[in-house]
Amino acid sequence: MNKLFETLSNVFEELRSEARDREYSVQTEEAMKANVILEREHEAFQECFSSLADGDRTCIENYLDAVEHAHFQEEQRAYYQGMVDVIQIFMGLGVINKRDEIEALLNKIVK
Numbered sequence: 001m002n003k004l005f006e007t008l009s010n011v012f013e014e015l016r017s018e019a020r021d022r023e024y025s026v027q028t029e030e031a032m033k034a035n036v037i038l039e040r041e042h043e044a045f046q047e048c049f050s051s052l053a054d055g056d057r058t059c060i061e062n063y064l065d066a067v068e069h070a071h072f073q074e075e076q077r078a079y080y081q082g083m084v085d086v087i088q089i090f091m092g093l094g095v096i097n098k099r100d101e102i103e104a105l106l107n108k109i110v111k
Helices: 003-018 029-050 054-093 100-110
Strands: none
Touching (some): 003 054
């Protein structure tokens, strides 16, 4: 990961962390339904999971940790893409003046 991307990643993650307890202004019906299903299935999963042997539980926990990490990284990618899209839209609308520095920044992020 290049230094610029790492720096931006840290800044964006800090912004997201500070906003963790905030109420989202964008909440889709699909996301709310998915959360209801997830909660229901989580209860059933916990019952099933608790009856597994220790080795099986460890294997599943490791897999779920990997899935959670991959999911988080995908969320980060989508978040960064949204930031890049906003910058490009603002540049296209003339809200942000096109400058070589901004173009270079976008090129580094997109790579």
